[in-house]
Amino acid sequence: MEDTRIRLRLYFGKRLMFGPGKADLLQGIDEDGSISAAGRRMKMSYKRAWMLVEEMNAAFGEPLVESTRGGPKGGGARLTESGRAVLAHYRRLLETVAETGSAEIGGIRARLKDVNDGK
């Protein structure tokens, strides 16, 4: 039952798509305080991580990630209030989908081969 994963992407015009990758990256930055550290942890090249951040910051009214260069630890990055809000919205959206969609998802799942839900 729990090997069913949902991936949900939002497309706003052609400007931005927000999905699992960006969400995880935001969370990683929030936890690690660093773009590169978050990228390493999720096995994403720094270039890619940085591109995603830039894309988000460009698409939203105020940036979701603030970064600083230099300093004691070389620099770092952290989520803005807006960044945390967007991430929270996305997380809650996924929860809602998992709940309200369970019937339809179950309907599809029931027709799958290999009904190893026993146990």
Next chain:
Amino acid sequence: MEDTRIRLRLYFGKRLMFGPGKADLLQGIDEDGSISAAGRRMKMSYKRAWMLVEEMNAAFGEPLVESTRGGPKGGGARLTESGRAVLAHYRRLLETVAETGSAEIGGIRARLKDVNDGK
């Protein structure tokens, strides 16, 4: 408001992912009665269309698409009852998500730049 599109993919184990591409293809086959016609219409190579069909048929207990070769019109394909059911479940799932998720989606959307929602 309506330029927000939702793409939702379901992953069952590592066996199958069902998403917009396969759903549209199923619908196309249902309407056209042909894999190649459906593929052409949605600008998908026959190879790709056929691969998707094979993947689905292999993953589900009973095939979603039945196909025949030869005959008056060369052959054709049509959805099984199971295929129509899966497609219907997926469509309804998307509707449910759009409804129950509108609050959270709106929350994200509100923070986007270029607030051109004024008509």
Next chain:
DNA sequence: CTCGGTTATATCCACAGGGACACAACGCCT
């Protein structure tokens, strides 16, 4: 018995996306 249009399948190849790598800029701390 050939024609037509489709399913089914294999081979080859172009191309974009992303990774690896290199390097500059930055600023605090010792």
Next chain:
DNA sequence: AGGCGTTGTGTCCCTGTGGATATAACCGAG
């Protein structure tokens, strides 16, 4: 002043995903 670790940016190259293409099998219609 120099070092450190990060952000920021460019360049090259590899890979694998899918497109293009070719061909066989199929079968009723005319």
